[in-house]
């Protein structure tokens with residue numbers, strides 16, 4: 001059954017708002033995954049659910065070619081309260097599509113419908129709907145569950161809406177596009193004692209202050225100035241009252257970078273600072289350093305293919321001048337399969353709410369551009385005779 005692109009777009013907007021009103025956290029996207037599977041089944045695709053938890057893959061074949069591409073969207077929401085009051089506002093207290101994954105899922109479903117009903121291509125398209133992008137590695141879970149063994153892809157593509165860019169604009173670049181995300185926790189243990197007798201106990205608070213100061217020299221003094229990196233201490237916990245020296249202080253923070261060698265430098269420097277400061281202050285300092293997402297690295301050829309497909313749907317296409325320091329689970333897919341990740345501008349006005357802001361809402365005006373881009377990848381990379 002053929003349907004007009006206008007119908008596909010307006011139906012995708014309805015789906016987007018429905019998903020927005022019913023957000024689900026990582027690995028709990030049961031309603032969303034069922035909605036996705038139902039929509040793909042209605043298109044008579046081969047559909048598999050339960051991949052890597054709640055992941056779903058739909059496969060569409062045309063013609064005789066064995067060439068294949070993967071198109072990926074993420075389905076999870078975030079654990080915080082929406083403060084906007086649209087008609088489709090979240091009905092789940094404390095859960096919110098504050099990163100626009102509702103829009104990503106709706107656009108990929110729109111592209112599936114467009115390609116299934118009127119796609120002109122020769123080959124195989126795998127529509128990949130992943131759980132748990134927000135910090136819990138849903139892409140990795142799908143890969144470990146055999147994603148690329150069961151659904152081999154010559155190339156894989158994904159997008160993220162980008163409030164910093166004007167609505168409908170598409171940017172990407174070859175090479176690094178999103179940063180590696182590391183997190184650290186530093187536990188400083190003294191002894192605890194009377195605040196009036198500081199000579200009887202190592203001062204965990206003063207030690208924490210010293211550690212924070214030294215951590216802030218790592219990027220400026222240890223990392224080569226030609227490399228990009230950020231280190232932020234974001235949480236400090238310790239102490240009860242004015243007269244007690246706490247026995248323990250905990251620091252938490254994040255590191256973002258684009259090169260595993262830089263991650264090694266930063267983690268190594270952090271451990272040296274901890275060991276040296278512990279010796280100097282008489283405290284014990286433990287460093288727990290976790291590299292949870294690698295850098296998202298676009299394959300140069302796939303990035304050019306992504307830009308070429310974008311030019312078929314919008315005039316506002318450009319090579320991004322630099323990567324972003326946010327991180328992205330799609331990095332794991334790009335480690336296994338060449339591909340590219342793009343930003344789809346969705347900003348309107350002077351200062352649209354950023355991602356993860358309580359007033360953020362996906363901009364439905366760009367749904368047609370996203371559907372067009374996903375669809376154009378199939379027609380350009382899997383051309384029919």
Ligand SMILES: [Zn+2]
Pocket residue numbers: 098099134355356
């Ligand atoms: Zn996010």
Ligand SMILES: [Zn+2]
Pocket residue numbers: 099100101133160
């Ligand atoms: Zn996101």
